Amino acid sequence: MKNARGRVYLLTAFVVAANVIGNFALSWGMKNPTGIKLTQIPPIDALISPWVLLGIVLLAVWTLSRITLLSWADLSFVLPVTSIGYVLNALIGFVFLHEDISWQRWLGTAFILSGTILTGATPPKATEVDS
Structure with a gap:
């Protein structure tokens, strides 16, 4: 069980990182367009931006890894603990995107951070997974 718990914590960290970096890349790419215009539709033109593409790929990876995480640990653990991504997204928006946060x-x-800390202090009740 100890090995399963370690895998859950490692995958949790990966899920959070993929979410935060993916959201940052997507936001950065949309706010800093490359200037290349193939159509008159900005979201379509944004799809050729490397930052937007990176964001899309990372958020797809985030979704798949989160599905895996949900198969390994309780929903009541996974959702609150991975919500630390909201906190990190706010910090990244403030520091790197210079967003004005009220x-x-x-x-x-x-409040989200408090809930994440409280939930993270409990064991994830991880299930054994096949290697």
Whole structure:
């Protein structure tokens, strides 16, 4: 069971990282267009941006890895613990995208962080998985 729990924590970290980096790349690509216009439809033109493509790929990987994580651990563990991604997304938006974040958003982010910490302090009740 100890090995299964370690795998759950490792995959949880990967799920969070793929989500945060994927959202950042997607947002960066949409806010900093490459200037290449194939159509008159900006979201379609954005699809040729390397940042947007990276974001799409990482969010697809995030979805698949989250599905795997949900098969390994309880839903009541996975969703609250992976919500740390919301906190990290807010920090990345503030630091790298220079977003103006109101005190109400910071307060909401603090509540999410509190819930993540409380949930993360409990064992994930991981199931054994095949290698």
